[in-house]
Amino acid sequence: MTDNSSSLLDRSRTVAGPGYNRWLVPPAALAIHLAIGQAYAFSVFNKPLGALISGDVDKPASDDWTPLQIGVTFSIAIVLLGLSAAVFGKWLERVGPRKAMLAASLCFGGGFLIGALGVHLHNLWLLYFGYGFVGGIGLGIGYISPVSTLIKWFPDRKGVATGMAIMGFGGGAMIGSPLANNLMNHFKASAPMGVAPTFIVMGLIYLVFMQFGVWTIRVPADDWKPAGYVPSTEHNDLITTANVSADNAIKTPQFWLLWVVLLCNVTAGIGVLETASPLIQETFSDSAMGPGKGVTAAAAAGFVGLLSLFNLLGRFFWSSASDKLGRKVAYAIYFGLGMVLYALIPTLGHNLQLTLFVAVACVIISMYGGGFATAPAYLSDLFGKYQVGAIHGRLLTAWSTAGVLGPLIVHYLSNSRKAQGLSGAAAYQTVFYTMAGLLVVGFIANIVVTAVNERYYEKGPVTIEPGAH
Amino acid sequence: MNPQSNSPTPPATTADTSSGGSVVLAWLVVGLPLAWGVSQTFIKALALFK
Numbered sequence: 001m002t003d004n005s006s007s008l009l010d011r012s013r014t015v016a017g018p019g020y021n022r023w024l025v026p027p028a029a030l031a032i033h034l035a036i037g038q039a040y041a042f043s044v045f046n047k048p049l050g051a052l053i054s055g056d057v058d059k060p061a062s063d064d065w066t067p068l069q070i071g072v073t074f075s076i077a078i079v080l081l082g083l084s085a086a087v088f089g090k091w092l093e094r095v096g097p098r099k100a101m102l103a104a105s106l107c108f109g110g111g112f113l114i115g116a117l118g119v120h121l122h123n124l125w126l127l128y129f130g131y132g133f134v135g136g137i138g139l140g141i142g143y144i145s146p147v148s149t150l151i152k153w154f155p156d157r158k159g160v161a162t163g164m165a166i167m168g169f170g171g172g173a174m175i176g177s178p179l180a181n182n183l184m185n186h187f188k189a190s191a192p193m194g195v196a197p198t199f200i201v202m203g204l205i206y207l208v209f210m211q212f213g214v215w216t217i218r219v220p221a222d223d224w225k226p227a228g229y230v231p232s233t234e235h236n237d238l239i240t241t242a243n244v245s246a247d248n249a250i251k252t253p254q255f256w257l258l259w260v261v262l263l264c265n266v267t268a269g270i271g272v273l274e275t276a277s278p279l280i281q282e283t284f285s286d287s288a289m290g291p292g293k294g295v296t297a298a299a300a301a302g303f304v305g306l307l308s309l310f311n312l313l314g315r316f317f318w319s320s321a322s323d324k325l326g327r328k329v330a331y332a333i334y335f336g337l338g339m340v341l342y343a344l345i346p347t348l349g350h351n352l353q354l355t356l357f358v359a360v361a362c363v364i365i366s367m368y369g370g371g372f373a374t375a376p377a378y379l380s381d382l383f384g385k386y387q388v389g390a391i392h393g394r395l396l397t398a399w400s401t402a403g404v405l406g407p408l409i410v411h412y413l414s415n416s417r418k419a420q421g422l423s424g425a426a427a428y429q430t431v432f433y434t435m436a437g438l439l440v441v442g443f444i445a446n447i448v449v450t451a452v453n454e455r456y457y458e459k460g461p462v463t464i465e466p467g468a469h
Numbered sequence: 470m471n472p473q474s475n476s477p478t479p480p481a482t483t484a485d486t487s488s489g490g491s492v493v494l495a496w497l498v499v500g501l502p503l504a505w506g507v508s509q510t511f512i513k514a515l516a517l518f519k
Contacts, residue, residue, distance in 0.1 A: 021492050023492050024491065024495050030499040034499060034502060171507070178506065212498055212499075295517075301513055302514040303514070306514040309507065309514065312507075
């Protein structure tokens with residue numbers, strides 16, 4: 001890389017000039033999140049990856065990878081997402097969003113390419129290393145890279161801004177899933193199940209698409225503020241004008257309370273997402289609803305699709321609403337209303353109220369998305385803008401934990417009920433009651449959040465790291 | 470919305486002449502793939518109501 005090209009990546013070269021329209025920044029952020037959101041559609045590869053040897057998804061060969069082995073790939077990616085977001089957060093604040101987005105695009109696109117080699121050679125460890133490890137690092141850096149930039153551009157609408165970007169992560173799965181299916185169909189004659197060439201094409205598409213974000217992202221000048229923006233003079237303990245560094249933030253109880261809040265929100269959401277398809281098919285089966293009236297596999301896939309839509313919409317709607325409601329009130333709604341709705345699901349299933357069941361699940365999943373999208377604005381309110389990206393990165397370790405914990409709880413509870421001979425809504429009853437209980441914990445954790453003690457504040461004015469201006 | 474920088478010295482960067490057109494174009498770049506993904510999901514979701 002030449003001196004000139006490296007300087008193009010410097011934060012100082014990304015500072016917006018006078019007259020820059022801040023509404024150009026969310027599309028740059030969306031370009032990153034729409035790409036890395038593909039991770040949530042990884043399950044589209046599960047069956048094809050499990051039939052690379054046999055060539056028949058219904059009759060895997062003994063040498064084919066098992067669903068568990070394939071599932072580990074996604075788990076590695078989610079764990080690396082949290083870890084890399086935590087580790088690289090401060091680096092991101094120092095070098096700026098452009099360099100971080102470039103790194104994310106190289107890791108995410110490169111992860112696909114290494115994964116393709118793993119698929120081609122039928123080497124599981126190479127798949128883990130490529131898509132899981134390298135790609136997971138791309139996920140983590142990419143997820144946090146636009147967050148603090150957006151908060152600085154939209155101090156008056158932090159929830160709207162971060163909601164727009166994080167909505168993209170939800171939308172990424174909607175693009176990634178049909179794209180992968182179409183590509184695998186196209187390539188299935190030339191490679192086992194068409195997976196390896198699909199990985200290559202998707203890796204290259206995402207690498208190129210993310211460059212739009214890399215080269216259009218801009219940071220505001222230090223003294224910039226929106227035209228006509230006057231910071232509220234109303235005193236609010238939970239919105240600070242001070243700044244807390246990432247290293248100090250993790251010493252505060254507020255950070256760990258929010259960590260518990262995110263952990264409970266994500267774990268409970270996984271309870272719905274993991275069980276959605278079997279739950280609706282088993283609860284509203286032909287034997288329960290009458291011959292030909294039960295929910296089919298195709299309709300269950302439609303239900304999962306509907307949940308994805310509400311997950312996406314909730315990220316924008318709830319995060320934007322939190323600008324008016326306040327973050328604490330918003331989370332109190334997610335958890336307060338959420339615990340009631342989670343507890344209602346088994347009853348609605350038992351009474352065969354399909355429409356209400358679907359509606360309640362959609363509201364639940366919208367608030368799950370809202371919980372994700374509101375977190376950066378909550379952090380910014382409590383800790384200031386100084387290193388909010390790095391603090392957010394550290395908070396995302398809660399997501400990694402939930403990504404492992406959630407499926408374990410769901411499978412353990414539902415399998416033990418099924419082992420007792422229970423089926424339909426009864427098999428999942430304890431899952432939903434447990435998740436409602438988790439939301440009670442999250443509700444309490446949110447309620448006890450107070451202002452950060454002044455001893456954690458940075459003394460004097462904070463400056464952007466070297467190389468900035 | 471077209472907020473102005475109050476920076477006394479213009480930062481050393483490429484000139485940003487962001488018109489409404491470039492904003493629309495930028496949103497189309499990300500909005501079209503998203504709209505395609507949403508439409509695909511919506512079509513799939515219709516199976517639930519058949």
